[in-house]
Structure formats: structure tokens, C-alpha cells
Amino acid sequence: MENTYHIPVLLNESVEALNIKPDGVYVDCTFGGGGHSRAILKQLNGSGRLFAFDQDNDAKMNLPDDERVIFVPQNFRHLQRFLRLHKVMKVDGILADLGVSSHQFDEAERGFSTRFDAAMDMRMDQRQTLTAADILKTFSESQLHKMFEQYGEVTNSKTLAKIIKEQRAIGAIKTINDFKQAVQAAVKGNPQKYFAQVFQALRIQVNDEFGALRELLQQTPSVLNPGGRLAIITFHSLEDRIVKTFFKSGTFSETEADELYGGKIENPFTIITKKPLVATAEEMKRNSRSRSAKLRVVEKK
Structure with missing residues (x-):
């Protein structure tokens, strides 16, 4: 199912970047075809857990029969709220692949693609x-x-x-x-x-994609355990700029913080990728959508 639904981009690079602990708790913010989630599950033992968020109802079709997976049918902007509902305060890693799934582009009636005639819809949820x-x-x-x-x-x-x-x-x-x-x-x-x-x-x-991305990022410093990793895959310069800005200081309101406290707030993150990781030539040949993908990774101090 997952190959026709969506080919995961930068799969090995992003899962490797999470530095997975076998008994850790991880979040896949964009479950989609489940490719990244399956790769994470392979590295978890019986005590590990994976929270899979996806606001698109179709993604449920790809859920593996695995009791370690908790599926949350919501936008990732509600990350903290739904983790708390499951009595989870901290996690060891968060992954978000911000690309629209191939499935959404291929389903004519969803209205995402110019290839078909359909209602001008474009709702992910x-x-x-x-x-x-x-x-x-x-x-x-x-x-x-x-x-x-x-x-x-x-x-x-x-x-x-x-x-x-x-x-x-x-x-x-x-x-x-x-x-x-x-x-x-x-x-x-x-x-x-x-x-x-x-x-x-x-x-x-x-889909208020930038609003949702900002809200997700702002929650990550308090959700991640020290040593926990945050890996984000972006597909265009606008998204990448938001992620890069946040990773640089751990906030979107640096100037306000400076005025309020009279000093620079310490970044809660260590940047792992000085330059974003991009797809190999082989992956680009196999999956043209990976051409514009950029992976940035930080670690919670």
C-alpha cells in the first residue's frame, strides 16, 4: 500500500538523524503512507512507542498492526495536547515530513492537482x-x-x-x-x-500550513527530552526559512525576548545539520519529488 500511497523522502537520513533509543518514545507528525514510521518501529524494542499524527483520514489505511503505535487523527499543531491526553509529557524524537503526500495529489477529487478537473477543494483535513x-x-x-x-x-x-x-x-x-x-x-x-x-x-x-508549522515548532522545546532530536523535512524555501529561523534561536520572538529580559535567551537546541541534508542523485532519479527536499536536525540541550 505504502509505495503507491507515498514514497518516503530522505528515509534513511531522517530516521538515522533521530538517533533512536530502542525503548524511546517518538512522534511521526506526518504519518501519510507510514514509510518513516515503519523505519522508526524497526529500531524500537517492545517498550518503545510511536505516536503517529495525520489529519488526513485516508492515512489510517496504512496503519501497521502494531500495538506500539498510537494513531492521532489530528493536525500536528495539537502535538502537546494529544500527547498529554495519552499521559506523555516528554518524547525522545520528533519527525515531520512537510511534503504533500503523493496520494493527495493523485486523488483527483481532492483538488490538489492541476492534472485533473475537480472541485477547488485542497483540504488536507x-x-x-x-x-x-x-x-x-x-x-x-x-x-x-x-x-x-x-x-x-x-x-x-x-x-x-x-x-x-x-x-x-x-x-x-x-x-x-x-x-x-x-x-x-x-x-x-x-x-x-x-x-x-x-x-x-x-x-x-x-490548510494554514505555516501557522501549523510555527505552532508545532514552538511546542518542541518543552516536549523533547534532553538529547532528543527534532528532524524536519521541507519542500520549498518558505517552509525551510521558518524552520531555519526557529532552529537558530529556538524562538520566533527573539527581539521581544531581548527587550523584555535585557539579554539573549539561550537556544534550547544544538544544531546537528550545519547545512540541510538533501537527497542523493540515486534517490532523485527514483523519486523526483525528493529533488526539493531539505532535512534540518536539532538536538535538545
Whole structure:
């Protein structure tokens, strides 16, 4: 199941980076096809435990029949809350693979891929109500402009936002084909690349991906045991910047902390990867999605 669902990226590198203790407690924040989780379980003994988070209901299909696994069907932004519900205060390692699973791209009706015509959905968690179609319908022109510029790095995001506003006044944009036709005049350069950037921006907004990532990172210093490792795999520069910034100081509010306490707060982490680890040429050949993957690792002091 797992190979067709999702090929895990940087599998050996990320699991090795966790420095697994056989009787430790570990968290896979993005269970997906279960590839990383299975590799972690191989290194745990009967006392070890693995918490597997995934907000996508489809991921449950890939759960191994293993009593050491506790599946949490939630967004990883709720990490601490659900660990506490299971009476766990500290863990020995946390892994998050922030890539969208191949399964989500391949399921036409989910609306993640430009290859199919389907509703403009893009929800990773089907329980939430906000869809990409809702954003296209309700966001102001300036909100659309900002979203495409910041989350998709779309060069003509201002023009795109203006065209969407004009087109939705004529008729509702509900499907992928509706959208492509509505914004045809805005497409610059390679249409495939252009729509990939536009869809990325919408997906990040629908799922509040950056908000969730920041919330996850902020919880990690208090959740990890000393010597515990945090390994994050990112797939684009925007995500990588968030992770790199946090790893550098262990906070997002360094300047506020300086003003408040009159001194620099000590970073709770030791950086393990001075430069991010990337996929080997062999892995890139085997799995094209690994080309943009970057793995950063820190250890709790």
C-alpha cells in the first residue's frame, strides 16, 4: 500500500538523524503512507512507542498492526495536547515530513492537482469547512494578491488577484477547469509551473500550513527530552526559512525576548545539520519529488 500511497523522502537520513533509543518514545507528525514510521518501529524494542499524527483520514489505511503505535487523527499543531491526553509529557524524537503526500495529489477529487478537473477543494483535513473555492470567492483583491505573492512567489500576483476579482463577478469559480479558464490571461511562462505556484499558495492558505508549522515548532522545546532530536523535512524555501529561523534561536520572538529580559535567551537546541541534508542523485532519479527536499536536525540541550 505504502509505495503507491507515498514514497518516503530522505528515509534513511531522517530516521538515522533521530538517533533512536530502542525503548524511546517518538512522534511521526506526518504519518501519510507510514514509510518513516515503519523505519522508526524497526529500531524500537517492545517498550518503545510511536505516536503517529495525520489529519488526513485516508492515512489510517496504512496503519501497521502494531500495538506500539498510537494513531492521532489530528493536525500536528495539537502535538502537546494529544500527547498529554495519552499521559506523555516528554518524547525522545520528533519527525515531520512537510511534503504533500503523493496520494493527495493523485486523488483527483481532492483538488490538489492541476492534472485533473475537480472541485477547488485542497483540504488536507476533510472535517474543516474552508476550501480553495471559498478563498477564491471571499478573499479581497489585496488578500489574494498577498497570498499569491507570499505563499506562491507568483511574479504577477497583483494582476492575478485583479483578474480573479473580475471573473468571479461574472460567474462562480468552483472547479479546477473553471479556475484555469478564468485566469488564462494572467498565465506567465510555463503554464504548468505557473499553476503549480498558484496552487501551492492556495493549498498553504486553505490548510494554514505555516501557522501549523510555527505552532508545532514552538511546542518542541518543552516536549523533547534532553538529547532528543527534532528532524524536519521541507519542500520549498518558505517552509525551510521558518524552520531555519526557529532552529537558530529556538524562538520566533527573539527581539521581544531581548527587550523584555535585557539579554539573549539561550537556544534550547544544538544544531546537528550545519547545512540541510538533501537527497542523493540515486534517490532523485527514483523519486523526483525528493529533488526539493531539505532535512534540518536539532538536538535538545
